[in-house]
Amino acid sequence: MVLTNKQKEELNKAVLDYLKTNGLNSSAEAFQKETEIEDLDPKKTGLLEKKWTSVIRLQKKVLDLETKVSQLQEEVGSKPQRNKNAGDELPRPPEVHTLTGHRDNITCVKFHPVFSIVASASQDATIKIWDFESGEFERTLKGHTDSVQSLDFDHTGNFLVSCSADLTIKIWDFQTYECVKTLHGHDHNISAVAFLPSGDQIISASRDKSIKIWETSTGYCVKTLRGHEEWVRALIVSDDGSTFASCGHDKTVRIWDIAKGESIHVMRDHSHYIECLAFSPSTVGSLTTPDGNTFKGKTGASSNFLASGSRDKTIKIWESATGLCIATLIGHDNWIRGVSWHPNGKFIISVSDDRSIKIWDLAQGRAIKTINDAHSHFVSCLDFNSRNPMLATGGVDDTIKIWSCR
16 A cells, blocks of 8 residues: 555654654654654644554454354345245344343243233342333332242233242232242252143243142142153143153253153253253144255144254254154354244244354254344343244343344
């Protein structure tokens, strides 16, 4: 690059000013003599340092823009026809709301099935209720005395169930926001809880290695299921309520027949603790994997496929009827903490301790979009609102973020 005479003169003056300011007098005298610079303008001192810091700042900006361009190229290059169809909306940055108020890590987020409400659970022992459209805080539910680990609404949205490290499960009337029942029975940290689709029963999983089924109306434990050899971390109920899946520190995923109270399949392909599960939507009758194989679900079954996320940094896709692992998704750089199936059945959304959100195209078997630095710390949980396409994520940074899908 060739400088003009005026640019050379300004650069020489800036260098001379820098030498004099830093006490390099002999060098300054020699430099001034060779460049034939006359007296410096006192109003233009420190120019070299200012220019240098500007260059550093611009370099950082260029690197940030290059990262964004790379993400956009990844997205554009893999979806020539995507989003042309209704129902293909995917989460896009930036987040529309950041919800703050919890005083510790967020452990669970759950959308209300009817209203524009999202509930969050935290290690601060509280549950908070938010309006996800306005981003406004509504109220706090207090009652647990230790970390609240998991939440679920019944299908009507009239009741919320929560579980905690305080060894209790609480049922909340979501019209009065009062705790109407407290269930006791587990001997250790209760890590997951869910209503059956009918709302008549609740399933819970615990660090005591057991899974319990409770009667909602009475709060009585009607069945205890054993099979896991270590902490049971997560569970998910099928849409028709006939089966549920569980996973944990024994590195297995198990599918259970609820009526019989028996384990149907035990899947063992993960190499580390399994953190999260998601059943495919009932509309997904078949799935084509990247190698071209098509797996047809069981006729009449509502949740033909299951996704599991693990600390081994992989997501595995399983055929529910056979327990066969049909695909493995690799791309996260740290533990996977949450997975959710997109309502159209084509995509899986995951969050991780690598602070990212990834959207995976199941037919391609790879991530087609990554939102890096989604939170300032580990991303610990997510929930997808299929009724009003939005994604909620919670993090170890004590915040909940709402992402619009378009």
